Amino acid sequence: MKNKLEVKDLWHTYADGQREVEVLKGVTTTFEAGKTYAIVGESGSGKTTLISLIAALDSVQKGDITFNGKSIRKIGESEFRLRYVNIVFQAYNLIRYMTARENVEVALDFAKYVGDEHARAYELLERVGVKRTEADRLVNKLSGGQQQRVAIARATASEVPIVVADEPTGNLDEKTEVKVLEILKSLANEGKIVIVVTHSPKVASELAATTLRMESGKIISASAKRAA
Amino acid sequence: MFKNMFKRSWLSTIRKPSRSVILVLILFVMANLMLATIAIKKSVAKTTDYAKDKLSGTVYLQADMSAMQKEMQNRRSNAPSSTSGTAAAPARFTMPEISESLVLGIAESQYVNGYTYSVNASANAASFTVVETEQNQREREMQEQIESQSSGNAMGRPSFQFDGAMSRGDTTIVGINNFAYASGVEDGSLTLLDGAAFSAENEAIISNELAVDNELDLDDTITIEKIAEEESEAVEITLKIVGIYQATSENFNYNTLYTDIDTARQLTEVEGVENVRFYLESASDKEAFLAEMAAKYPEIADNGLKLDIDDQAYQTMVGPIENVGKFATTMMWVVVIAAVAIITLMVVINVKDRRYEMGVLLSLGATRATIVGQIFVELAIVGTLAFMLATMTGNLVASKMGDALLQNQIAGEESTSTEAQGQFGGPGSMGGGMMPRPDQQASNVEQIEEINVSAGASEYAVLFGVGYLILLLAMVVPSVNILRVSPKTILSGKE
Ligand SMILES: Nc1ncnc2c1ncn2[C@@H]1O[C@H](COP(=O)(O)OP(=O)(O)OP(=O)(O)O)[C@@H](O)[C@H]1O
Ligand SMILES: [Mg+2]
Numbered sequence: 001m002k003n004k005l006e007v008k009d010l011w012h013t014y015a016d017g018q019r020e021v022e023v024l025k026g027v028t029t030t031f032e033a034g035k036t037y038a039i040v041g042e043s044g045s046g047k048t049t050l051i052s053l054i055a056a057l058d059s060v061q062k063g064d065i066t067f068n069g070k071s072i073r074k075i076g077e078s079e080f081r082l083r084y085v086n087i088v089f090q091a092y093n094l095i096r097y098m099t100a101r102e103n104v105e106v107a108l109d110f111a112k113y114v115g116d117e118h119a120r121a122y123e124l125l126e127r128v129g130v131k132r133t134e135a136d137r138l139v140n141k142l143s144g145g146q147q148q149r150v151a152i153a154r155a156t157a158s159e160v161p162i163v164v165a166d167e168p169t170g171n172l173d174e175k176t177e178v179k180v181l182e183i184l185k186s187l188a189n190e191g192k193i194v195i196v197v198t199h200s201p202k203v204a205s206e207l208a209a210t211t212l213r214m215e216s217g218k219i220i221s222a223s224a225k226r227a228a
Numbered sequence: 229m230f231k232n233m234f235k236r237s238w239l240s241t242i243r244k245p246s247r248s249v250i251l252v253l254i255l256f257v258m259a260n261l262m263l264a265t266i267a268i269k270k271s272v273a274k275t276t277d278y279a280k281d282k283l284s285g286t287v288y289l290q291a292d293m294s295a296m297q298k299e300m301q302n303r304r305s306n307a308p309s310s311t312s313g314t315a316a317a318p319a320r321f322t323m324p325e326i327s328e329s330l331v332l333g334i335a336e337s338q339y340v341n342g343y344t345y346s347v348n349a350s351a352n353a354a355s356f357t358v359v360e361t362e363q364n365q366r367e368r369e370m371q372e373q374i375e376s377q378s379s380g381n382a383m384g385r386p387s388f389q390f391d392g393a394m395s396r397g398d399t400t401i402v403g404i405n406n407f408a409y410a411s412g413v414e415d416g417s418l419t420l421l422d423g424a425a426f427s428a429e430n431e432a433i434i435s436n437e438l439a440v441d442n443e444l445d446l447d448d449t450i451t452i453e454k455i456a457e458e459e460s461e462a463v464e465i466t467l468k469i470v471g472i473y474q475a476t477s478e479n480f481n482y483n484t485l486y487t488d489i490d491t492a493r494q495l496t497e498v499e500g501v502e503n504v505r506f507y508l509e510s511a512s513d514k515e516a517f518l519a520e521m522a523a524k525y526p527e528i529a530d531n532g533l534k535l536d537i538d539d540q541a542y543q544t545m546v547g548p549i550e551n552v553g554k555f556a557t558t559m560m561w562v563v564v565i566a567a568v569a570i571i572t573l574m575v576v577i578n579v580k581d582r583r584y585e586m587g588v589l590l591s592l593g594a595t596r597a598t599i600v601g602q603i604f605v606e607l608a609i610v611g612t613l614a615f616m617l618a619t620m621t622g623n624l625v626a627s628k629m630g631d632a633l634l635q636n637q638i639a640g641e642e643s644t645s646t647e648a649q650g651q652f653g654g655p656g657s658m659g660g661g662m663m664p665r666p667d668q669q670a671s672n673v674e675q676i677e678e679i680n681v682s683a684g685a686s687e688y689a690v691l692f693g694v695g696y697l698i699l700l701l702a703m704v705v706p707s708v709n710i711l712r713v714s715p716k717t718i719l720s721g722k723e
Contacts, residue, residue, distance in 0.1 A: 052716045052719075055591065057590075057591060057714075057715040057716040057719060058714070058715075058716035078590070078593055078594070078595045078596075079593070081590065081591055081592065081593040081715075082592070082593025082594075083593065087591055087719075089591075089719050093584075093587070093588045093591065093719055094588065095585050095588055095589075096584075096585070097239065097240060097243035097244060098239055098243070102239065106232070106236065106589075106592065107592055109231070109232035109235065110232065110592050110593050110594065138243075154592075
């Protein structure tokens with residue numbers, strides 16, 4: 001059976017001071033293993049909110065998210081984050097006092113990687129174009145693009161069925177962008193569910209088999225690319 | 229999982245050296261103070277034990293001063309203040325009387341090796357003249373002063389009166405069950421020059437000074453007169469001189485005669501006995517002896533008496549040291565509380581600075597517990613370093629601090645003790661406290677003016693235990709903060 005991630009009638013509100021802001025208003029969709037998905041839509045339409053819930057960074061309030069029929073609530077948020085999903089976010093999310101390699105090793109540790117962690121970390125970094133000399137520098141001494149690549153390398157450090165990314169190519173030059181998109185596609189080819197939020201139509205069309213368009217908290221259209 | 233946590237803690241510690249160094253320094257100072265207080269407390273306990281041990285061989289039966297003071301406070305606070313008509317009579321306190329039969333009963337105990345008690349009286353010399361001493365000179369002057377004041381008084385009555393001084397004769401009689409136990413004999417300040425101790429009624433031992441002044445010798449007799457209200461009641465008693473003593477202590481009253489108990493009894497109306505001491509077979513018997521006597525003689529406590537090692541001597545020996553101990557206890561609490569507060573503050577700031585890192589770790593699947601664990605391990609790393617450093621310097625700090633505190637206490641004590649002196653004389657001496665009496669229970673013990681403060685393995689163990697406990701306590705508030713970290717808000721940069 002193929003892995004299946006289902007979002008069922010998902011609602012989400014933020015308490016903004018006194019006001020309640022309704023950000024998701026009944027999102028229902030299904031993600032399947034081995035495919036890449038792009039989520040596009042206007043700023044503020046709720047894209048980050050949706051994938052945060054998928055990544056179990058926030059608790060589901062109303063509706064449900066299930067993996068192979070099992071709810072995140074049942075699995076447990078930290079367990080879900082540990083074994084089901086890896087993320088790449090806009091802000092890189094690296095631990096600043098560690099080197100690039102050590103950041104990747106933290107993820108390897110969490111994944112209980114057996115083998116030579118150093119070698120594996122260098123390898124993963126090299127795949128996204130981070131050279132050894134850069135890998136041994138503290139991440140806060142690296143450029144934005146380099147940091148983004150370290151974050152992607154870290155997201156590939158553990159074997160999880162779902163990878164979500166929020167603007168993963170925002171800070172990358174064209175050459176690296178292509179490389180990153182290839183890595184993401186290869187993850188899907190390995191059988192993972194890959195979900196990417198992007199503002200770039202080019203990224204969406206290049207990467208995704210399915211593009212979901214959001215507007216004020218709802219998915220208004222899903223367009224599937226014909227299999228090439 | 230744990231390896232992972234320790235690895236992160238270690239990296240965080242060494243990659244932020246300035247924060248770690250500051251923490252080590254703070255903890256190092258705290259640990260030194262803590263070690264010093266722990267070591268001081270231990271050495272105080274050791275010293276007081278030693279003092280108790282040293283004094284344990286001699287048990288006193290005397291008025292329970294602390295019970296009396298409590299009683300006095302009770303009466304004062306319970307005094308009816310609303311009844312304005314009849315002015316409440318000022319509370320009067322009489323010293324509890326010690327009955328001779330009680331003393332003799334206790335003396336039967338298997339633990340008692342020897343015992344002593346005395347009956348003290350006063351009489352006037354009849355067949356001899358008293359030796360001029362500073363005391364009787366002073367007393368006479370006072371008497372004259374009173375008389376001149378009372379004659380100038382319109383009412384023809386003295387405006388105040390010294391009961392004790394008025395009824396006091398010029399000769400002091402100490403009736404004691406065994407001269408060998410007279411105070412001064414033990415420490416050699418009172419020695420028998422000639423003759424022997426009394427063995428029967430109406431025999432006396434007199435001072436060499438008195439003998440020389442009156443050309444008295446062994447087997448001579450002297451006559452003294454009992455002090456009485458009415459002239460007609462006056463009784464004369466003739467005593468045979470059986471011994472002559474030499475006293476070397478300062479301010480000794482040479483007009484002191486030593487007799488047996490019965491002889492002294494003839495000269496006083498007081499029923500009770502004084503200066504009761506029991507010498508135990510072995511100091512280690514003390515607790516057993518006290519327990520047995522408390523059970524057998526409930527009247528000891530009921531009559532406001534106390535059977536114990538000499539409290540005054542004990543206080544003299546260890547008073548300043550006990551105060552140092554109390555101070556150390558207070559200081560330990562202050563250090564612990566201050567340490568918890570300061571470390572809490574530092575960790576809270578640290579946690580706040582590192583919310584981002586925590587969000588990242590949470591997104592990678594870390595549980596909040598392991599994040600709390602990581603922060604604690606970081607603290608424990610610097611703590612362990614600080615505590616280990618403190619074990620190297622703590623001994624020096626402890627002994628310097630112990631010495632300084634004790635010297636401070638002793639200096640403070642000396643300035644207050646002169647005022648306090650004479651407030652309470654020995655038991656039974658309430659009647660006339662003006663003159664130091666030769667038979668007063670001499671607290672001839674030395675104040676302990678040194679403590680040997682040193683920290684060893686057990687103090688280090690306590691330091692590490694308390695130290696880690698402080699670090700744990702300091703984690704409470706930050707842990708709550710960590711539990712509230714929301715990875716979504718952090719990671720989507722909404723903070
Ligand atoms: N923690 C929060 N508290 C209050 N309001 C929030 C919070 N996070 C998001 N919002 C609001 O929810 C709405 C959706 O935000 P979200 O980040 O999901 O949008 P987005 O589609 O990812 O936008 P962008 O393309 O700009 O990243 C916005 O109006 C935002 O202001
Ligand atoms: Mg967004």
